Amino acid sequence: MQHRLTLPAPAKLNLFLHINGRRPDGYHELQTLFQFLDHGDDLHFAVREDGEIRLNTSIEGVPHDNNLIVRAARRLQELSNCKLGADIWLDKRLPMGGGIGGGSSDAATTLLGLNHLWQLGWDEDQLAALGLTLGADVPVFVRGHAAFAEGVGEKLTPVELEEPWFLVVVPQVFVSTAEVFSDPELTRDTPPIKVRSLLGVDGHNDCQPVVEKRYPDVRNALILLGKFTDARLTGTGACVFGSFPNQGDADKVRRQLPATLPSFVAQGRNISMLHRKLQSLA
Ligand SMILES: C[C@@](CO)(OP(=O)(O)O)[C@H](O)COP(=O)(O)OP(=O)(O)OC[C@H]1O[C@@H](n2ccc(N)nc2=O)[C@H](O)[C@@H]1O
Ligand SMILES: Nc1ncnc2c1ncn2[C@@H]1O[C@H](COP(=O)(O)OP(=O)(O)O)[C@@H](O)[C@H]1O
Structure with a gap:
């Protein structure tokens, strides 16, 4: 069994973002075009046998337990009944609150990384559904393909775009x-x-x-x-x-x-x- 893994968490751009309406719960219906950038954070994972989830890199202004990396890891662990834990380190490059999805991408990389290391065998649909409970932008990072998005960003149609x-x-x-x-x-x-x-x-x-x-x-x-x-x-x-x-x-x-x-x-x-x-x- 593999114990360690390093994976990237790329940024995204919204090439356009149209707001089409507002739902009764206050969330907005939108249509947006997502493309990834070859630039992002890196996450390092190491399996722990004691079940603990520990992010060893702190981000200013974000308490450990609120970090989307920790929240994603704990939710996956809980829903899969996994007895393993993880040590996680983060090389943060993406600006926060920048609209390039750093937190959402970190969460998606955590889901895919731990699914691999813990050998859970979850498919992309299951991981995207879990991701949506963490944030509207997480599913597109889980799927990893440029997409036209509708709804609150979760209805994704993969598209082939130029790559400027x-x-x-x-x-x-x-x-x-x-x-x-x-x-x-x-x-x-x-x-x-x-x-x-x-x-x-x-x-x-x-x-x-x-x-x-x-x-x-x-x-x-x-x-x-x-x-x-x-x-x-x-x-x-x-x-x-x-x-x-x-x-x-x-x-x-x-x-x-x-x-x-x-x-x-x-x-x-x-x-x-x-x-x-x-x-x-x-
Ligand atoms: C609008 C986008 C486009 O990519 O903006 P960025 O955050 O990337 O800039 C995202 O969908 C944002 O997604 P995300 O950042 O996950 O937003 P959330 O944390 O779910 O929502 C923050 C707040 O924004 C409002 N919100 C968000 C998304 C949406 N479709 N309608 C909303 O009204 C809600 O008030 C919500 O409480
Ligand atoms: N791992 C993380 N990286 C960045 N932000 C995070 C993380 N975990 C939680 N957050 C919170 O999510 C907020 C939005 O971050 P981010 O996804 O980078 O911005 P945006 O949604 O504008 O692209 C941050 O201000 C921070 O409070």
Whole structure:
């Protein structure tokens, strides 16, 4: 039995995000296009025989037991009646509250990693259903394929997209997803589109006007990047991105941004690097 494993937890982008309505429970119906980035956190797992789940890396502002990694591990352990535990270490690279899904991706990597190490044999449907109880974005990371998402983000249709390079700018503000969704000025009536008309759609992000109004740093980032390319918000922000045909063009624009504004360049991918790594283990 394998005892140790290192796996990536990639970022995602919402290439567009349309809000189509609000459900009675307050959650919003949305349509969004997810693609992964070849950039993310790394998680290291080691099996424990005593059943304890311990995350040995702390994240500022997130208590141990609230960390999505710990919550994912404990829930999987409980539902599978597994007697094994795990030591987990995290190399955190993704900004938190950035709209690039770091916490959700960490949770999905934990589910897939421990399913492998504990030899549970859960299939992707079971893991995605468990993931949804942790957050709306977890299922797409569990499935690992670029997707058109509907519902609250859980109805996924896999899609094949171009794989351009992205320049992602990281304004140094924390955007609260709940605050954005409760703003009275949020557009909530974008007409739904059909997945088959996806390629003809010039998408947008309905959260962008609200986030720009509330967070001047995000507006400034959109203006700066917008001088070079079509710049857009991912998720509820704060990150802003633009696409380029190759890495060189993305790097060139990155060098022209103010040094005080953190950013990174990564390729968009239809199969997540987590799944590419898992396939290589199989
Ligand atoms: C909108 C997206 C797009 O990817 O934004 P990002 O978080 O990635 O920026 C996600 O679906 C977010 O998913 P996630 O971050 O898991 O949100 P949750 O923790 O489930 O929800 C935080 C809060 O946002 C509101 N919320 C979230 C999702 C949704 N479809 N409708 C909502 O109204 C709810 O008030 C909820 O309490
Ligand atoms: N492992 C984790 N990594 C990041 N954030 C986490 C983690 N566990 C819990 N959180 C909480 O989830 C929140 C959202 O994080 P994250 O998924 O990175 O942002 P977003 O949903 O905007 O992409 C964080 O502010 C933090 O409080």
